[in-house]
Amino acid sequence: MANTLMLSDKPRVLIVGGGYVGLYVAKALEKKVRAAGGVVTVVDPLPYMTYQPFLPEVIGGHIESRHALVSHRMHLRETELITGKVVSVDHDRKIAIVRDPDRHYFEVKYRDIVMSAGATTRTFPIEGLVDHGIGLKTIEEAVTVRNKILERLETASIMEESPAKRRALTFTVVGGGFAGIEAVAEMEDLIRVAVKATPRLQQSDVRIVLIEAAPRIMPEITEEQAVQVVEDLRARGIEVLLNTSLDSCVDGHMKLISMKDKSVVDEFQSDTLLWTAGVEASKVAKRTPFPIDARGRIMAEPTLQVSDGDGGVIEGAWTAGDISAVPDLTGGGVGGYCVPNAQHAVRQAKLLAKNLLAARYGKGHIQQYKHKSLGAVAGLGMFKGVGTPMGIKLSGFPAWLAHRGYHGMAMPTIERKLRVLSGWTNELLLGRDFAQLKDLITPYRQFQEAAGKRSKESLEEQERFEAAAAKQKAELEKEHAAKEATK
Numbered sequence: 138m139a140n141t142l143m144l145s146d147k148p149r150v151l152i153v154g155g156g157y158v159g160l161y162v163a164k165a166l167e168k169k170v171r172a173a174g175g176v177v178t179v180v181d182p183l184p185y186m187t188y189q190p191f192l193p194e195v196i197g198g199h200i201e202s203r204h205a206l207v208s209h210r211m212h213l214r215e216t217e218l219i220t221g222k223v224v225s226v227d228h229d230r231k232i233a234i235v236r237d238p239d240r241h242y243f244e245v246k247y248r249d250i251v252m253s254a255g256a257t258t259r260t261f262p263i264e265g266l267v268d269h270g271i272g273l274k275t276i277e278e279a280v281t282v283r284n285k286i287l288e289r290l291e292t293a294s295i296m297e298e299s300p301a302k303r304r305a306l307t308f309t310v311v312g313g314g315f316a317g318i319e320a321v322a323e324m325e326d327l328i329r330v331a332v333k334a335t336p337r338l339q340q341s342d343v344r345i346v347l348i349e350a351a352p353r354i355m356p357e358i359t360e361e362q363a364v365q366v367v368e369d370l371r372a373r374g375i376e377v378l379l380n381t382s383l384d385s386c387v388d389g390h391m392k393l394i395s396m397k398d399k400s401v402v403d404e405f406q407s408d409t410l411l412w413t414a415g416v417e418a419s420k421v422a423k424r425t426p427f428p429i430d431a432r433g434r435i436m437a438e439p440t441l442q443v444s445d446g447d448g449g450v451i452e453g454a455w456t457a458g459d460i461s462a463v464p465d466l467t468g469g470g471v472g473g474y475c476v477p478n479a480q481h482a483v484r485q486a487k488l489l490a491k492n493l494l495a496a497r498y499g500k501g502h503i504q505q506y507k508h509k510s511l512g513a514v515a516g517l518g519m520f521k522g523v524g525t526p527m528g529i530k531l532s533g534f535p536a537w538l539a540h541r542g543y544h545g546m547a548m549p550t551i552e553r554k555l556r557v558l559s560g561w562t563n564e565l566l567l568g569r570d571f572a573q574l575k576d577l578i579t580p581y582r583q584f585q586e587a588a589g590k591r592s593k594e595s596l597e598e599q600e601r602f603e604a605a606a607a608k609q610k611a612e613l614e615k616e617h618a619a620k621e622a623t624k
């Protein structure tokens with residue numbers, strides 16, 4: 138159904154996705170394009186850019202969830218903003234079809250398009266995964282994981298020793314890349330602090346399992362450092378299982394198999410399953426006429442123009458960041474292309490904006506993207522870290538400091554930097570905030586119950602209770618009948 142949205146009819150630079158790339162491109166272009174008589178439009182289902190490297194710190198509680206976001210409305214004052222999802226692109230007609238949150242569809246005309254819709258969590262057809270797991274790409278996921286951990290600890294603290302209690306206290310993370318290792322380390326830190334404050338629980342009651350299919354973790358750091366991180370995590374009580382894969386997780390029953398011979402390594406119950414085993418280009422890439430590679434990424438030339446697949450470029454089409462396959466001219470990268478990370482996304486965004494201005498308005502020259510990686514640094518919980526920034530091997534406190542220093546500076550906008558910094562300072566002065574938010578998934582329940590309307594969950598709970606009671610009654614009657622018969 139068409140939406141009668143009134144949009145500017147000026148020549149438009151349409152930015153599909155307002156994450157790292159989208160935010161930086163819009164910021165660099167909004168004033169200049171406006172001055173030249175055009176308009177910059179950002180379309181994104183989210184009204185904010187998510188600073189994803191902070192998601193593990195949101196789980197850990199060092200950063201308030203809103204502070205890890207950059208609001209488009211607050212920071213892109215001269216950009217036309219549309220909260221919606223681009224579902225397809227017709228580049229011959231230069232039109233994108235957008236779906237708004239109420240599922241109305243409308244067309245947005247453009248002169249130039251920037252494809253910057255990033256990546257989504259990559260999953261595999263593992264039985265039970267979709268029903269039981271959760272990813273770590275959005276702020277909502279990070280907040281949910283944090284609250285679930287705290288809720289499970291609190292609930293377990295009033296349970297008798299039982300399989301249900303062990304299941305509540307078992308936390309599973311799949312993926313030994315940067316995101317998975319940072320997340321599991323933050324989880325352990327948070328759990329340790331929360332357990333210490335809960336008299337009926339002990340750290341030894343908790344089981345934390347990290348599963349990685351490869352023989353090592355974190356390809357971004359040296360082999361020696363990766364071995365050290367595994368040892369450190371194990372010393373903190375985290376079970377790090379390498380060469381191991383999650384085979385199924387139906388109803389929270391985790392079945393792990395060896396990558397070497399597919400034999401079953403372990404089986405256990407776990408209420409919490411965090412899945413961080415990689416990303417893949419956003420699906421909208423396939424709903425465009427642009428050439429894509431085997432991994433679903435839009436093919437780019439080193440100028441960040443969309444490739445025509447024949448060494449040339451498609452006029453008026455640009456791409457960068459996780460959705461794109463940008464050649465890595467330094468000779469590094471994987472398969473000759475830039476790896477998907479924020480370091481490339483930010484730099485590509487800045488160059489893309491310059492090149493677009495050069496191509497469209499004749500301002501400056503079109504240049505090729507070339508950036509040598511500055512290394513990476515990860516936070517592994519309070520005062521702990523690891524990394525190789527500028528090729529210098531760091532671990533422990535110096536690495537943690539480098540991690541905070543780098544990301545504190547890299548967080549876009551001074552306003553957000555200050556919010557993050559004040560949160561960190563508050564934590565140092567006041568201690569870690571491990572308050573739990575309850576009922577985030579069913580926030581309407583309280584109100585409905587107050588109004589006397591039974592929620593779906595409580596009706597289902599009653600049905601389950603009545604079914605169990607009926608089953609028990611039938612068993613007792615059967616037992617009684619059997620006794621009578623033997624009299």
Ligand SMILES: Cc1cc2nc3c(=O)[nH]c(=O)nc-3n(C[C@H](O)[C@H](O)[C@H](O)COP(=O)(O)OP(=O)(O)OC[C@H]3O[C@@H](n4cnc5c(N)ncnc54)[C@H](O)[C@@H]3O)c2cc1C
Nearest residue numbers: 154156157158189190223254255316458459478479480482
């Ligand atoms: C947990 C975690 C930790 C990380 N840590 C680091 C780190 O320490 N260092 C580092 O360099 N990198 C890190 N990264 C990677 C980094 O965050 C990404 O490489 C970076 O965000 C890519 O930027 P992007 O603009 O391409 O995509 P994104 O920042 O993901 O932005 C894509 C945007 O497009 C929007 N979108 C999606 N589909 C559509 C559509 N159909 N229509 C319109 N909009 C759409 C999304 O809502 C999103 O806002 C981390 C990632 C994660 C998940």
